[in-house]
Amino acid sequence: MTPLIEFKDIYKIYQMGDSAVHAIDGISMQVYSGEFLAIVGPSGSGKSTCMNIIGCLDVPTKGSYFLDGKDVSHMNDNELAEIRNKKLGFIFQQYNLIPKLTVQQNVELPLLYAGLSEKEQAARAMESLERVGLADKAKNLPSQLSGGQQQRVSIARALAGNPSIILADEPTGALDSKTGKDVLDFLKKLHQEGNTIVLITHDNTIAAQAERVIRVADGKVVYDGIADIRKFAPIAHAGDTEVEQ
Ligand SMILES: Nc1ncnc2c1ncn2[C@@H]1O[C@H](COP(=O)(O)OP(=O)(O)OP(=O)(O)O)[C@@H](O)[C@H]1O
Ligand SMILES: [Mg+2]
Secondary structure, three states, rough: OOOOOOEEEEEEEEEEEEEEEEEEEEEEEEEEEOOOOEEEEEOOHHHHHHHHOOOOOOOOOOOEEEOOEEEEEOOOOHHHHHHHHEEEEEEEOOOOOOOOOOOHHHHHHHHHHOOOOHHHHHHHHHHHHHHHHHHOOOOHHHOOOOOHHHHHHHHHHHOOOOEEEEEEEOOOOOOOHHHHHHHHHHHHHHHOOOOOOEEOOOHHHHHHHOOEEEEEEEEEEEOOOOOOOHHHOOOOOOOOOOOOO
């Protein structure tokens, strides 16, 4: 079976004057279709850099990235944009909804970019909003919704294009714990339905909700295995949110 995501010795190096920052310092990994992976690590460990590469928002300095068997590490911006639109659904901490567009129009946006007819955009957007239980809010503006509802709209937008991978960067970061739990439960449900999910978080207890955890520190993988908090965060207690050394 071909991995959906394959990193082969990936580096991302930022040259800052005389010194080089190794944001990603030689990461290799494989993620298969249907997995629910959490990438966890403290601030500055390289999670967002990793997410940007997985999500084809950025390319590595060195190494190869195969997405669904295709080498995307040397593609130009237009090629990357096309791959993003076809293969990836994004969920961000701050929802990234467009305030002037209705809920439905926000969900339609990636479908518009994908070149679907207006009728198809509307049908798919409504289907997606139904999945997250917000079809009745289709004509509202994002500002008229609660934070949790806005995040569900952004999930609907991520799902609308039927992506191969759902990438979520700190999706519960702006939510209270109850609403955050609802969003995580929804991601779990999507996983049970067969979706591939990559969740980025600094929070061990959130990472523990995934099926597999990759722990990064200083741009390197220091754990890759089952999402057992005693294994991937051995010095943390179950209630801790962060390991600081
Ligand atoms: N554009 C950039 N230029 C220079 N250094 C960068 C750049 N982007 C990231 N870095 C550095 O790379 C390292 C990893 O950053 P990254 O944003 O991936 O961390 P993170 O794990 O997402 O942290 P956080 O949890 O705070 O979001 C950090 O040391 C950061 O300062
Ligand atoms: Mg980050």
